[in-house]
Amino acid sequence: MTSRRRSWFVVVALASVIAVAAVDARQQGSAEPYTPPRTPDGRPNIQGIYNPVGTFYNIEDLEYQSLYQNFKPNPAARGRSLVVDPPDGKIPYQPWAAEKRKPIYQLHLDPTPEWVDPNAHCWPQGVPRHVNNREFEIFQPPGYVVIFNLAHHTYRVIPVDGSPHIPENIKLWQGDSRGRWDGNTLVVDVANNNDQTWFDVMASFHSDAMRITERFTPVSPDRIEYRAVITDPKVYTRPWTFAIHFNRNKESGLEVWEEACVEANQKNIELLKRPGR
Amino acid sequence: MRRGKPEEHRAAEAARPIAVLAVACLLWAPAVGAQQAAWSRTADGRPDIQGYWEAGPGANNAGHSLEEGCCDAEHNRMQNRRADNIGLRQQIIVEPKDGRIPFQPWAAAKRREHLINLDAPTELQHIEPEDRCSLQGVPRSNLRGPIQILQTPGQVVILYEWVHAYRVIPVDGRPHAPRGAALWQGDARGRWEGDTLVVETTNFRYDPQGYNKQPWIDSHGTFYTDALRVVERWKVVDANRIDYEATIEDPKVFTRPWKIAYEIVRLRQRNYEFLEEACWEGVSVRHRLDAGRLAVKAGKVRIHSHNEQ
Numbered sequence: 001m002t003s004r005r006r007s008w009f010v011v012v013a014l015a016s017v018i019a020v021a022a023v024d025a026r027q028q029g030s031a032e033p034y035t036p037p038r039t040p041d042g043r044p045n046i047q048g049i050y051n052p053v054g055t056f057y058n059i060e061d062l063e064y065q066s067l068y069q070n071f072k073p074n075p076a077a078r079g080r081s082l083v084v085d086p087p088d089g090k091i092p093y094q095p096w097a098a099e100k101r102k103p104i105y106q107l108h109l110d111p112t113p114e115w116v117d118p119n120a121h122c123w124p125q126g127v128p129r130h131v132n133n134r135e136f137e138i139f140q141p142p143g144y145v146v147i148f149n150l151a152h153h154t155y156r157v158i159p160v161d162g163s164p165h166i167p168e169n170i171k172l173w174q175g176d177s178r179g180r181w182d183g184n185t186l187v188v189d190v191a192n193n194n195d196q197t198w199f200d201v202m203a204s205f206h207s208d209a210m211r212i213t214e215r216f217t218p219v220s221p222d223r224i225e226y227r228a229v230i231t232d233p234k235v236y237t238r239p240w241t242f243a244i245h246f247n248r249n250k251e252s253g254l255e256v257w258e259e260a261c262v263e264a265n266q267k268n269i270e271l272l273k274r275p276g277r
Numbered sequence: 278m279r280r281g282k283p284e285e286h287r288a289a290e291a292a293r294p295i296a297v298l299a300v301a302c303l304l305w306a307p308a309v310g311a312q313q314a315a316w317s318r319t320a321d322g323r324p325d326i327q328g329y330w331e332a333g334p335g336a337n338n339a340g341h342s343l344e345e346g347c348c349d350a351e352h353n354r355m356q357n358r359r360a361d362n363i364g365l366r367q368q369i370i371v372e373p374k375d376g377r378i379p380f381q382p383w384a385a386a387k388r389r390e391h392l393i394n395l396d397a398p399t400e401l402q403h404i405e406p407e408d409r410c411s412l413q414g415v416p417r418s419n420l421r422g423p424i425q426i427l428q429t430p431g432q433v434v435i436l437y438e439w440v441h442a443y444r445v446i447p448v449d450g451r452p453h454a455p456r457g458a459a460l461w462q463g464d465a466r467g468r469w470e471g472d473t474l475v476v477e478t479t480n481f482r483y484d485p486q487g488y489n490k491q492p493w494i495d496s497h498g499t500f501y502t503d504a505l506r507v508v509e510r511w512k513v514v515d516a517n518r519i520d521y522e523a524t525i526e527d528p529k530v531f532t533r534p535w536k537i538a539y540e541i542v543r544l545r546q547r548n549y550e551f552l553e554e555a556c557w558e559g560v561s562v563r564h565r566l567d568a569g570r571l572a573v574k575a576g577k578v579r580i581h582s583h584n585e586q
Contacts, residue, residue: 039429040320047429124441124555137445139434141327141427146434148443153412155436155443157425157551172553255454256445260412260461 036184036218041142043160044184046218049254050246052226054082054132059200059242060090068109084227085241091204092237104203117201122261124154124173126197127190127212128228128242135249137256145179145186153258158188165191171208173197186216199242207234222248316516321430323448324472324513329549331423332521333540335367340420342497342583343369343537344377349583363583371522372536378499379532387488391498394489395581398569401562402489405496410556412442412461414492415478415507416523416537423544425551433467433474440556446476454480459503461492474511481505494525497581502529517543 036044058064059082066074081089093101107115119125125133130149139146145158160179168191170176176192190212198204210232217225224246231239317325332339341347346365353360370376380388394403407413413421421439428434431449436442448467458464459482467476481503484490488500505527512520519541526534572578 124553139427139429139432141429141434144427146427146436148434148445153443154441157436159550163548166550166552170552173555174553176552253451255447257454257458257464258412258460258462 034184034219034221036221039140039142043140043181044186044218045140046145046186046216046224047138047140049135049137049249049256050224051135051249052132052244052246054244055200056133057200058202059083059132059204060202064202082242082244083240084243086238091199092240094235094237097205097235101203101205108201108203115203118197119152119201122152123196125149125152126173126193127156127175127177128214128226128230129197129199130154130156130174131226131246132199132244134259135254135256145188148256150256151259152261158186160186165189168192171195175210175212182215184218186214188212188214188216190214205235206230206232209234219245222250314516316513319428319430323428323469324474325428326426326474326511326513326519327428329423329425329544329546330519330541331544332420333518333542336369336420336539337366338362339365339369339495339537339539340417341495343495343499344497345583347496347583367539369537369539370535371538372524373533379535381530381532384500384530388498388500389580391489391493391500392581393578394569395496395498396569397572397578398562398566399573401566402484402487403569404562404565405498406489406492407496408562410440411492413437413439414461414481414494415444415463415465416509416525417492417494418442418444418462419509419521419523419541423549423551433476436551438551438554441551441553446474448474453477456480459483463505463507472513474509474513476509476511478507478509479505500530501525501527504529511541 036046039045039047055062055065057068062077062080062082063074066072066077079089083089083091086092104111104115111117119129119133124130130136130151131147134149134151136150137148139148143159143161145160147156147158149155154174156174156177158177158179160181162180163178165178166176170192171194172192173194173196175190177188177190179186179188181187193206193208193210193212195206195208195210197206210230212231213229215225215227219225226244226246228242229239230236230242319325338346338348346363348356348358348363350360350363352358353362368376370378373379394400395405398404401409407421412418418424418435418437418439421437423438425436426433427436431447433446433448435444435446437444442462444462444465446465446467448469450468451466453466454464458480460480461482463478464480465476465478467474469475481501482491483500483502483505485502488502489498491500493499494501505525507523507525509521509523512522514520520538521541522536522538524534524536525531
C-alpha cells in the first residue's frame with residue numbers, strides 16, 4: 001500500500017459506520033419458526049452476503065458511534081448495549097481488568113500506542129469482531145462453513161465434520177473453529193484464541209483463555225440472529241453474551257472483493273509517537 | 278498443519294489389507310487398466326477438485342523467479358535449505374521457447390532497476406511485495422505453498438495458506454467487474470470447458486509511478502499494468518493431478534503473450550488443515566532498509582542474481 005492508500009484505509013476504518021443498531025430485534029413477530037432451504041448435502045443453506053447490524057465503536061454503548069464518528073448525539077442509542085447478558089449490558093470484567101481498561105475512555109480519540117485499536121494495524125479481527133464489521137460472505141461447500149470478510153480480506157474456515165480442536169498450545173488470531181448443526185442453528189465452538197484482539201475500539205480485551213460458543217440462527221430468508229457466549233475465567237467474572245443480527249445484502253450483483261489491509265501497517269503507530277508522549 | 282487423529286490412524290491400519298486387495302482387483306480388471314485414478318464429480322457434474330493441493334516438485338523454486346528459480350548457496354544455508362537446491366527443475370515459461378519473459382525494452386530497464394533495488398533497498402517499495410505481506414496476485418499466489426480448493430455450484434474458491442489470502446472465482450457466467458475496479462488479486466471469472474477450469478482474470482491494480490507498490494509476478498521484479506490479462510487453465514488429469522497453465526498478456530509491458538505451465542498435485546499429508554499465516558503482524562523491514570542504505574552509501578550496488586555463486 002502506498003502511504004496515501006494506507007491513510008485512506010485509516011479514514012475508512014475510523015469513519016465507516018457499519019450500521020447503528022436502530023432496528024429492534026423484537027419487531028419480528030412470526031409464530032412459525034423459519035426453515036431455511038438445504039444445501040445438496042442436506043444442511044441448512046445460509047449462504048450469501050450479509051451485513052452485520054451492530055456497532056464498530058463501543059459494543060457497550062451504541063451512542064459512541066454517532067458521537068465520535070458522526071459527531072452528533074443520538075439519545076435513542078444512548079446506553080444501549082450489544083451485551084445482552086449480564087442484564088446491565090456491561091462486560092463483566094474482573095476488578096483488575098476493569099482497572100486496566102480505564103484509561104481507554106480518556107484516550108480512545110487520541111490513543112497512545114498501547115491503546116491503538118488492533119484493527120488499525122490491519123491484524124485479523126478475531127471472533128466475534130470479524131462478523132461485526134462490514135460485508136461478509138457465508139459459503140458452504142460440503143463439510144465446511146467458510147466466512148469471507150471484505151474487511152481485512154480474511155477467511156475463516158469452520159469444519160462441520162466432527163473433527164476435534166487443534167492442540168491447546170497453538171494460539172491463533174481467529175482461533176480454531178469447529179461447528180455443528182443444532183436443528184437450523186449453526187453452533188460453533190471457538191478455542192485456541194490468542195490475546196491480541198478486541199471486541200471494539202474501546203479496548204474490550206480478553207486473554208488467551210477465551211472460549212466462544214457462537215450460534216448462527218436463520219430466522220427469515222434474509223436475517224440471521226447471531227449470539228456469542230464468551231467465557232474467559234482470567235478476565236471476566238462470568239460468561240457474557242454478545243448479540244447482533246445479520247441482514248442479507250440484496251444489492252444486485254454484489255461481490256465481496258478485497259480490502260488490502262494486509263501490510264505491516266506501522267504508519268498509524270508512528271504518527272502517534274509524537275514528542276511528549 | 279498436520280495433526281494425527283489416532284482413531285483414524287487405527288482405522289486406516291485395519292483397512293490397509295482390504296485396500297491392497299481392492300487395488301489389486303482394479304489393476305487386474307482390463308477395462309479399468311487404461312484409466313488413470315478417476316475423480317469424483319460435484320452435484321452439478323463438474324470435476325470435484327476440492328481439497329488441498331500444491332505446485333508439484335517440477336515447479337520448485339519457480340515462485341522466486343520464473344526464469345531462474347532460486348537460490349544461491351548462501352541463501353540456502355541461511356534458510357536451512359539443501360545446498361544443491363538451486364535453479365529450476367524444469368522450464369516453467371513454456372512460451373516463448375527460450376523460457377525468458379518477453380519484456381519490452383523500457384520494461385526490461387524498469388525490471389533491471391527493481392533487481393538493483395532488491396539487493397540494496399532504500400525505500401519500502403524496493404522490498405519485494407511478497408515480503409511486505411501484500412496479496413500476491415495471479416498467477417503468483419498459486420506458486421506460493423499449499424492451496425485449498427472449495428466448490429459450490431456457482432463458485433470455485435481457492436484459499437491460500439500464504440498471507441491467509443482467498444480468491445473467489447464465480448463460474449456462473451457473470452461478466453467482469455467494470456474497468457475501474459482495480460484489485461490486488463484481480464477480478465476472476467471462470468468457466469468449465471469439459472474437465473478444464475478456465476479462469477480469466479483482469480482488473481489488476483498497479484502502480485503507474487514505480488511499478489513496485491503492487492504485486493509482482495515473481496520476486497525478480499516481473500511487473501504489469503492495468504492491461505494485464507491472465508488466462509489460467511486448470512486441466513484435471515486425474516484425482517491427484519492438475520495440469521496448470523497460465524497465459525499472461527499485457528501489451529504495455531511485454532512484446533507478446535507468454536505462458537507458464539507446471540503440474541499441481543494433491544497434498545498427501547493426512548489431516549492437513551490451514552491454520553493461519555498471520556503475515557500482518559508488524560513485519561519489520563527497517564533493518565533491511567538500513568542495510569540497503571549502507572550498501573548504497575558504500576557504492577556496493579549490484580543486480581540481484583543467482584548466477585555468480
